[in-house]
Amino acid sequence: MKKDKNYYNHSLIEPKWQKSWEEKKLFSPDLKNAKNPYYNLMMFPYPSAEGLHVGNMYTFTGADVYARFNRMQGKDVFEPIGLDGFGIHSENYALKVGRHPREQAEISEKNFYRQLRAIGNSFDWTRTLETYDPNYYKWTQWLFVQLFKAGLAYRKKAEVNWCPSCKTVLSDEQVIVDKCERCSSTVEKRELEQWFFRITAYAERLLNNLEKLDWTEKIKIAQKNWIGRSQGCLINFQVVDLDCQIKVFTTRPDTLFGSTFLVLSPEHPICQKIDQKDVKDYVRKAHNISDNDRITEGKEKTGVFSGLYAINPVNSEKIPIWIADYVLMGYGTGAIMAVPAHDQRDYEFAKKYNLPIRQVIAPVSSSKYQVLSKKEEILNAKYVIHNTDIVEAYAGDGKILNSGEWSGWEVPKDMDMVIDWIEKKGFGKREVTFHLRDWLISRQRYWGPPIPMIYCKACHDAGRSWFTENKAALGEREVSSSKYQVLSKKEEILNTKYIIHNTEMNGWYPVLDENLPVLLPDVEDWKPRSASSARSGLANKTEGPLSSHPEFYETKCPKCGVTARRETDVSDTFLDSAWYFLRYTSVDTESVAFDRETVKKWLPVNMYIGGAEHAVLHLLYSRFITMVLNDLKFVDFDEPFTKLFAHGLIIKDGAKMSKSRGNVVIPDGYIKKYGADTLRMYLMFIGPFNQGGDFSDSGIEGMNRFLKKVWRLLSEAQISNLKFQISNQIPNDEFAKLDTKMHRTIKDITEDIQNFKYNTSIARLMEYYNVLFDFYTKYKIPASPAGRLDTKYCKTLVLLLAPFAPHMTEELWQRLKIKDLGLKNEEKNHQSAITNHKSIHVEAWPTFDEKYLVEDTVTIVIQVNGKKRSEFIVNSSQLKDEEKLKSQAQEIIKKYIEGKTIKKTIYVQGKILNFVV
RNA sequence: GCGGAUGUGGUGAAAUGGUAUACACGAUAGGUUUAGGACCUAUUGCCGUAAGGCGUGGAGGUUCAAGUCCUCUCAUCCGCACCA
Secondary structure, three states, rough: OOOOOOOOOHHHHHHHHHHHHOOOOOOOOOOOOOEEEEEEEEEEOOOOOOOOOOOHHHHHHHHHHHHHHEEEEOEEEEEOOOOOOOOHHHHHHHHHHHOOOOHHHHOOOOOOHHHHHHOOOOOOOOOOEEOOOOOHHHHHHHHHHHEEEEEEHHHHHEEEEEEEEOOOOOHHEEEOOOOOOOOOOOOOOEEEEEEOOOHHHHHHHHHHHHHEEOOOOHHHHHHHHOOOEEEEEEEEEEEEOOOOEEEEOOOOOOHHHHHEEEEEEEOOOHHHOOOHHHHHHHHHHHHHHOOHHHOOOOOOOOOOEEEEEEEEEOEEEEEEEEEEEEEEEEEOOOEEEEEOOHHHHHHHHHHHOOOEEEEOHHHHHHHHOOOOOHHHHHEEEEEEEEEOOOOOOOOOEEEEEEOHOOOOOOOOOOOHHHHHHHHOOOOOOEEEEEEOEOOOOOOOOOOOOOEEEEEOOOHHHOOHHHHHHHHHHHHHHHHOOOOOOOOOOHHHOOOOHHOOOOOOOOOEOOOOOHHHHOOOOOOOOOOOOOHOOOOOOOOOOOOOOOOOOOOHHEHHHOOOEEEEEEEEOEEEEHHHHHOOOHHHHHOOOOOOOOOOHHHHHHOOEEEEEHHHHOOHHHHHHHHHHHHHHHOOOOOOOOOOOEEEEEEEEEEEOOOEOOOOOOOOOOOOOHHHHEEEHHHHHHHHHHHOOOOEEEOOOOHHHHHHHHHHHHHHHHHHOOOOOOOOOOOOOOOOHHHHHHHHHHHHHHHHHHHHHOOOOOHHHHHHHHHHHHHHHHHHHHHOOOHHHHHHHHOOOHHHHHHHHHHOOHHHHHHHHHHHHOOOOHHHOOOOHHHHHOOOOOOHOOOOOOOOHHHHHOOOOEEEEEEEEEEEEEEEEEEHHEEEEEEOOOOOHHHHHHHHHHOOOOOOOEEEEOOOOEEEO
């Protein structure tokens, strides 16, 4: 490449400013005293070892443009960065390359921070954090203890998702259909005793708060669906000849008369008690197949008759109880009342097993549903109808029939009428059910914060637990959380998700605060172990690598002082990231997790930018943890992120970048060749920031060309002190045009950046450049670019460009401030000079004036019947003179309207003149 | 099945109900250059010599005027999924 004097040497200039900004702490706000705090946060990355790819760079740059824009608006912007380097994803990579996770973390950290510096973001480099740093995870463990003491962390034996490849349990949110979120292995079901966080206690609040959040709508919808609130009715069915009731949950209590059998999930407690071979076989078989197989086996329903009957409380009918795996234990009560006429699944089941079908809803006459309504005999049937011609269930509205005193009612929208009736009779009650389940927090892995809990067998045998000694504290908690209540023994059996403080908690004590952190020991055998090799201290078949290290787990009971055993599982990596935004404000404090005053000043986060893939993972967990901290009076807000913007995804060849696909694009090569500014702008130009796009390097040359053009226009080709002379040769209206264009550009770009429409912002910059270029080319003055730069037109260009191309604009800005520097220095020195002048990135963002937005002349389009036929230019002052414009226009388009009558004329001021003929 | 999104030139993509394709990429021609690159100029939705016509996945509708609003429909992508 030929290097003339005007050559923009990005490889010299970019590192120069990156170093300068960091050294001067230009982007490190004074957290205690900032007047105008603005917390601009991008979801922190987990440092994959290939390094930062352009997908990461895309999202970070997008967030950075926003931060820089706001900083120039006069806000004290805090844009921290850190690494989410604990957890399965990092450990799996370490496994792959055969390196110890700690060693790999060091390598990744170095590489990632190097890359993050090279992209030129305005990060606060004085306040970084890494989740695997003991100074950080000490407080992650502290947080766990807080949840435990609040009764929100508990152990229970439950059917959990087990990834055979990662050799650990997973939370519901980490199972995608039936595959592990990390390695895509099919997950298995295992009955294990595990630590859970009681996020379900916050289900209602997590749902209701959504309304007040200024978040991307689709994320709110995803959370809403995941929480999955449904309102309905709990109904008790007495089991015939047994002192036992079965509770079912239904959202359609109005169809109760049509319930002709009950169905239990194979995991339902009652099923375990039935001593009947076919039942036992079925239950065992159902247990052994994965959820996905249940679904994919053609959806053919299977089941078995339990031999038991129940009484339908509304009409005292004796109805059979069946067991079928289409009923899930994890939702509702694990038992349903089947209404085959009005539920498709029940219908299919009834058809297959020849069970009675009774219609109790008559479809409204306007309904598309024909099959039921045309059958007179069905409508008139009194009671049980076997195998009628009904071909599918009808789930819509209509009139209730065959239902005793309900017959003739319209199907009520909110079911209040029906539920009130049921409650009065006393065999059921109003109930709300959620899809959300408790957060399974333990992981049988190495690379995470050890769960800071201690199990003491002596205390266990004596029936002691932390709770037995702290009942009072806990009681308070129970009152403050509406949904959280201790159920009776009986309810526990039927409703396993609410098992609280039962014997499983006996013997458990949290590690004392002064003993935190529980350090993750440096062990050689850190790899996940197969179940068979696990040494069993507890009843668990499946434990993490730390369970082979007595020097780690052997400890003293905080209560009675005898030898006790530490928990050897580590916590889920999503716990690490559920509170990091708090820690950023207090990375240096050693006495608390976060400084309350600073947090109060800076949080909630003003703008959180991140990927939509975290809709039900990180974002839900962070909200939950914040609510807990709010309840425990550690923070005074209960939502962590006021605004959330979901950016798009950069894909490559139509697919998400991933190492398995081999389509990961690393930015380093592009940065080396074109510079970070070019790549930043290219990425931002691909499309709207919330849409992402396909990465191809075809357009990158063009963007580099644009930046070089700007540089050429404004850099000092010949060093000169010539001032810009306003020459008489230049007509005044040329300046008026420039002014209009400049103010228009400021307005458009300001609005576009606020809406994350970076692509059109850049387009406007290019247009503006083109106008300036034409102007300076046409008039060939001033003689020197240095003089050009010192005009408001060019300063504005540089300022507007600054958030996108921070390095080049800084260089230009500093040259402007030291115009004479070049006279004394060689070009080389010039490019490496750092000045003490105010950085462009803290200069004021240009403002526009409405009065300049009005143009002198306007083009009016002439249409005939809505079709464009011509146009003409009118002086703005004449726009109001409608009659004159009309006659002018008619003259112009004479040939189109000759011989026709004008029926109507529509004039849109300054835009369109439409003749209807 | 439910929910969300997206369909516009050769490509990435613009368009408060008001000139469809801004801004780029690519392509073609010319200039400049020892050559290549870079740079500059012009052209570039489709059909047509032209006049003109046709064009925003498809079919209707509302309107003086529809990419935009309404109804139906097709395709692709992404969530969730036997949720009672």
